[in-house]
Amino acid sequence: MVFLLRGKKCSKKGQKIEFLEANKLELTIPIHFRCPISLDLMKDPVTLSTGITYDRENIEKWIDSGNLKCPVTHQMLLDLHTTQNHTLRKMIQDWCVEHKSHGIERIPTPKYPISAYQVSQICSKIDDATLHRDEQKVKELVRKIKVLARESERNKICIAENGGGKAFSVAFKAFATLSIEKYADLLKRILSGLAWMFPFGEEGLSKIGSxxxxxxxxxxxxxxxxxxxxxxxxxxxxxxxxxxxxxxxxxxxxxxxxxxxxxxxxxxxxxxxxxxxxxxxxxxxGNEKVVESFVEMGLTQIVIELLVDGDKSMSEKALGVLDQICNSTKGKEIASKNALTMPVLVKKLLRVTELATEFAVSIMWKLCSKNQEGNFVVEALQVGAFPKLLVLLQVGCVQSTKENVTALLKLMHLYKDKVECLDSSSGLKYLKRSN
CATH class of the missing domain: 1.10.220 (Annexin V; domain 1)
Incomplete structure (x- = not known):
């Protein structure tokens, strides 16, 4: 690895900066300062059980990807623990300082990941402070946990896996029981940590689910x-x-x-x-009474609007909610009257996720099967539902969706004459083969 540094000077005002080839200087990084994986200068050298040193970020990505052999020696890593190579890091830092005049910046001393033991100790202190209703102490410890979590994703995982969620849940319930208004600030701080600590065990769930x-x-x-x-x-x-x-x-x-x-x-x-x-x-x-209450509030229209411009994640969730809404007679009625419903359902077929497609098919069947006049079925045909449903049968889907698709296609066949542009011959042959 070579750093190429060039001397430079400015010519008269308004002219470009010129690089002087005569002042070209090559600076080579010592081979033992380079990570064997990336070949870049190591910022946080750590040593494996095989005795080979790597940059922490690179070797952790290697191991997290499921590789259990040392990249250099190809030995099986029976111990995935890494040891900080303080001596090598100090040598690298000294080398950076020595070549500062060449534009090399000193590598800062890395903040080492928190250990499971440290997390457990902090959680024990949170439990103790909660028991004694020491609001300020709990605030201090919560802040400490959040600072550590911000340092790295590894710290976040370690905190979540070693009791962070449980300690926060216990504290949340305890202070909420005393007074939500009085301890609102503390409760907000705890809540912001709980948002990324899931899952956190049965005891933690029972506290936050109280x-x-x-x-x-x-x-x-x-x-x-x-x-x-x-x-x-x-x-x-x-x-x-x-x-x-x-x-x-x-x-x-x-x-x-x-x-x-x-x-x-x-x-x-x-x-x-x-x-x-x-x-x-x-x-x-599974709660028709709750469905009716949300329908009366106007949720059906809002969900359909979310479907129009929503991304894949939003569309999947909106389709799931609309599917539940269509279990209600009132919900089906409102959905069927919205001019956007069928076009957006057909549009989302096969374009979002498998689950979203399952929801869309379920909604279409609930609306079409109860539409005695057949208007909704005709509309489905007009916006291109028939060929998409055929494709869905061909690519495969879960049994319940397959049954709904087959029923929809047969129902659409009854109204094919009302839609001039529909070529149903291939579809009918396919239906016969699938029976």
């Missing part, structure tokens, strides 16, 4: 602090995604449906909207 904790998050959702609202809905999304049984407990809190609807209606951020859609989906699933 009625007290859920009420506290709903309280933040109703407030004006956008950050607290965002973190609350993200935590609720992760909680319900892990354990749907908490949906029933959440719905017992007065006004929660209206609160979630408001967040979707007046978005805070795309991430918050997506999280809200996941929470709403879990609340709607």
């Amino acid at each position: 009625r007290t904790s859920l009420q506290c998050m709903v309280w933040f959702l109703r407030g004006e602090d956008l950050s607290a609202k965002h973190n609350s809905v993200v935590v609720l999304k992760q909680l319900l995604s892990l354990k749907k049984s908490y949906a029933t407990k959440l719905m017992e809190i007065e006004g929660v449906a209206e609160t979630l609807f408001t967040i979707v209606q007046a978005p805070i951020s795309p991430a918050a909207t997506k999280a809200s859609m996941v929470v709403i989906y879990n609340l709607l699933e």
